[in-house]
Amino acid sequence: MTTPGGASRPQAALARYSVEVRRGTSGGYGDAQEDTLALEVPVALVYNGVSHAVMMTTPADLEEFALGFSLSEGIIDHPRECYDLEVGEETHGLAVQLTISSQRLAALKARRRSLAGRTGCGLCGTEALAQAIRPIPRVTAPALGDAAIQRALAQLAEHQPLQALTGATHGAAWCDASGQIQLVREDVGRHNALDKLIGALARRGGPTAEGFALISSRASYEMVHKSASVGIGALVAVSAATALAVEQARAADLLLVGFARPGRHLIYHRPAAPAAIRAHG
Known part of the structure; x- marks a missing residue:
């Protein structure tokens, strides 16, 4: 499936802008050149038709982003609980439409979280202090040299x-x-x-x-x-x-x-x- 942001395409995440180059510290001369900038666009994560989060994201690998966010935020426990996933363009950005199991959707609604994502914030929209630090599972660390x-x-x-x-x-x-x-x-x-x-x-x-x-x-x-x-x-x-x-x-x-x-x-x-x-x- 080929969709906006659905595959790793560096060119889809870049924009070219004209900038003024300044040299020196005392009003030195300037000239114009093109610079390459990373795109940052609003991406809505929509679960079974219900918008849950809007994250400011680089528009590449968005299917993987939506799946990874769903797993790391505990919205789903396993990839098989996500039945379908599709990226599409909206008027003001992009939206990832996910279809998840009815059980996981019920749990998501119970959490009553509405996140407004920012580049440096992972807890925006958390409604209560008890939600800020969730229980963390134990893992097995590798023998890393x-x-x-x-x-x-x-x-x-x-x-x-x-x-x-x-x-x-x-x-x-x-x-x-x-x-x-x-x-x-x-x-x-x-x-x-x-x-x-x-x-x-x-x-x-x-x-x-x-x-x-x-x-x-x-x-x-x-x-x-x-x-x-x-x-x-x-x-x-x-x-x-x-x-x-x-x-x-x-x-x-x-x-x-x-x-x-x-x-x-x-x-x-x-x-x-x-x-x-x-x-x-």
């Missing part, structure tokens, strides 16, 4: 074509246990990039227990929670982790790494190895 983290980090830039062209997008990568990048998704929003990756993995039957996610942003509470909610056992971030992210990683027993830079990274939480591994490792 330092070399694998560094290997993945060294590859990340070459897998981010939108970032190379615009300097305005985040990336979320899925890496195997050796640190080889298998899959990358990009978006102006860090949460959106991770949701796109989660959706892409779900379509491929993953994630697998032995891999890990690498993100080009900080590790916030939401990024940890989204990872754990779909069984990702290790999250590596280019920037820092927040205190709540570390607390949630400990609660989930998720391996959390931050400030991943060439030659160094910080391990905020490393789950204890099982007794059998400690005895024979």
